[in-house]
Amino acid sequence: MLSFRSVFAGTLRQEDMGGGALITALWLRKSAGHVMLNPLRLSPFSSSRRTVFGLSASRCGLIQRKMTENGVASRRGKVLTIDTLNPCVKKVEYAVRGPIVQRALQIEKELKEGAKKPFSEVIKANIGDAHAMGQRPITFFRQVLALCSFPDLLDDGSFPEDAKNRARRILQSCGGSSMGAYSASQGIDCVRQDVARYIERRDGGIPSDPDNIYLTTGASDGIVTMLKLLVCGEGQTRTGVMISIPQYPLYSAALAELSAVQINYYLNEERCWSLDISELRRSLAEARQHCNPRALCIINPGNPTGQVQSRQCIEDVIRFAAEEHLFLMADEVYQDNVYADGCQFHSFKKVLFEMGPEYSDTVELASFHSTSKCYMGECGFRGGYMEVINMDPEVKEQLTKLVSVRLCPPVPGQALMDLVVNPPQPGEPSHANFLKERSATLSALAEKAKLTEQILNTVPGITCNPVQGAMYSFPQITIPERAVKEAKEKGQAPDMLYCMKLLEETGICLVPGSGFGQRDGTYHFRMTILPSTDKLRILLDKVKEFHQCFTQQYS
């Protein structure tokens, strides 16, 4: 198994490099001091970094001449090694597809090759991948996409008229009427217009400007781009970004890659993972000692924690951001995934504008949405958008320039985004079927959210908050002292040990809470609620049984 943790340690392994390479590397370490080597040993913002790297040009030249004096590369090993790799890349971690998923894929291969296991299939409940868990695509969406892919089908009598109309409209706004043409870098004009109208309907008429909409390659792309704009300064003035703990690890990964400072604020598990302003204040005050906090990220409905924020809470957060001069990033990709009674999705944009011009004219907000979640679950298309509010016009120009380098988001994802924001209307031939499919998916999810919470709470040693929204449960698990110790001896997080054992014994793949962050001494896992109800029941029973055995074994 490849462990990112061991890679992170940055050890040179002789079997991975030629012998000569090792010698060279050792020589480099000895003679060149720290130049290019293991920058991880240095705190990224320590003042020593400058001194260490601030060698004179002549000294650098000397080292490089020495490096190349004996000719071909073989003598010197590889150009790109773990020691000369971008140090920020080393720090990136993404648990949702981390070591446990690597192992799950390996087990799947072993099963295929006939290896005997105490289970017949691997169930990947690690990721919100609706279709992989058996959810069917929305017929209308796929009909339009097929028509756009192969427009000869527009003459086919078996497609409904509303699907054909949508396809024609999308194709007309593509260069050469083909999805194979590049679109504008910000996204196809008519799709951005449709997105703006969708946001206006969603937010009770608050205006949305298509020029503020940027289509993206999934929401992740938009989030990383916005964070990139925000990063500047060095040392004490380096940009800090506030993220919730537990968090969706895209945020920590992006911040590591951009070498921005991660500022943790903890959600309150005792109160259904709610967000307290006092905790935001505490974490901000602490962070101000060592960085320049500039942005606050919120995921609502929550991932991995499944809470749905109240309107009051959102108002408080906006007021806090205004007072503390923070750029708000609202990750709202689960906006249709609200299940609990009394809960409702409120967009940050809507609340911001309802708070009046004092806020709506000043607070900078980026809100993200995607085609991957909600009722459609079309992850593979990498569709998404962001809406930016109160962004400095010059910065917006820079943003437009920056996204132009990547040419355009995938056009099939843009087409899909268009359908999501502009679905069949009452009176159109596909309307009834569309509604039927959408409600079936959303009610099944609501049922599974309830089921998950209820069953998990029957297990002694597991406590699960209500899954108010999104697609995950994030229960707290009690791990016996002996298991914690054993994990620590192996250099593993205790919940990683737990999840690995669960995987090996039951074939169920979950993500340990340590991949999302959690209060010290608490342990969790994230499990999607996406498997079909029958399968979910089996899965929950297996987890229950495993937890009891595990507890017994280590007690």
Add this chain to the structure above:
Amino acid sequence: MTENGVNSHRGRVLTMDTMNPNVKKVEYAVRGPIVQRALQIEKELKAGVKKPFSEVIKANIGDCHAMGQRPITFLRQVLALCMYPELLSDNKFPEDAKNRARRILQSCGGGSIGAYSASQGIERVRQDVALYIERRDGGIPSDPDNIYLSTGASDAIMTMLKLLVSGEGCTRTGVMISIPQYPLYSAALADLGAVQISYYLNEESCWSLDVSELRRALNTARDHCCPRALCIINPGNPTGQVQSRQCIEDVIRFAAEENLFLMADEVYQDNVYAEGCEFHSFKKVLFEMGPKYSNTVELASFHSTSKCYMGECGFRGGYVEVINLDPDVKTQLTKLVSVRLCPPVPGQVLLDVVVNPPEPGEPSYATFIKERTATLDDLALKAKLTEETLNTVPGITCNPVQGAMYSFPRISLPERAIEEAKEQGQAPDMFYCMKLLEETGICLVPGSGFGQRDGTYHFRMTILPPTDKLKIVLAKVKEFHQDFTQQYS
């Protein structure tokens, strides 16, 4: 406007002064100010504004379908079947398209292209890519584990560059790129805060690459950065040259001697038109040079669904093959790409069909070959036409368009025009292209966006418009150039 508000005394969080300084330095001329203006003019035309032309012709970007090229039927049939698998029971679709679609769907989670794929790309597609590379390179083995599917080639190029960037000050990573270059490279290097090391292509000998120039550029750069990678675009963009086998060998030897990571941008590998020219992949030449090189030189080679005969830019399909990549680094690469979850699956599907097209004996084979040949023949014809027509214009010199999709002619600009441009704070060829756009509706990219020798001026023009339109474009450029020269003489 905000004087009574909470923020008023501090203004915005994110301004030009507080934005990531690297982002400011990013420039991407292919979609730069001239294209912004072209879009504006299009809007003006729509709104009824009178212009000396009736439409804007965007010859700035290699966007085949936008220029009227038709998609390959088979590719789109398979895509439609994958998008809406109910069509698998429709007997209007040929069996080979259905088989391809079934095979791809079987390797998608839940049989749907709406599921995330593995972050490295669908395993089966990577296997097909490896087989394609083996066929292309005369049997030299390719390992599917070395293939990473990507969101267009750009994505993979940026990812590889990202891995390579480290150090500070004079140990900061330097990356060698050709001048003229495709501005993705300069943009990515600016974004990453890496050092751009320019080596010049030799315009006098058809934009060829001289190893002595590589050596000069490298030696100069060693004073202020740590050169670690060498990027080559073959066939060339924007310059259209096709590298000889000998030249590639020399480059590989140079990279080996100088301990450089090679990045071979080979997205135009099917776009070779000139007689006597042939595409040689860096991978193939590397392996033919024997184990001394093939066991040591680190190489990343990039390909895409956007160019060649398919021109499917909008799907953002692509791949990179990595050779001799350190296994620990490969683990890091796999981890890094996992953060973005996966490349768009429709693009992966398309790539699979591109590397695994209809075979002789299959029902779609004849049509596929017919469509592919027609497109490539047409491009060859237009490459020739462009070169010939441009070379009839006094003051324009155009190298043969041996491959890729662009001509990059040199233009002589009168002193007075250069002066006027400088007064306006514009590059002289930007000034030229802007005037061309305003007067004729033709959108080209000035050479300054790609880099060029000081005191020389160029533009990049795609050869993609349909032959009739291309003839008009070329005639208009000719006329404009003559008027422009006269006006400023």
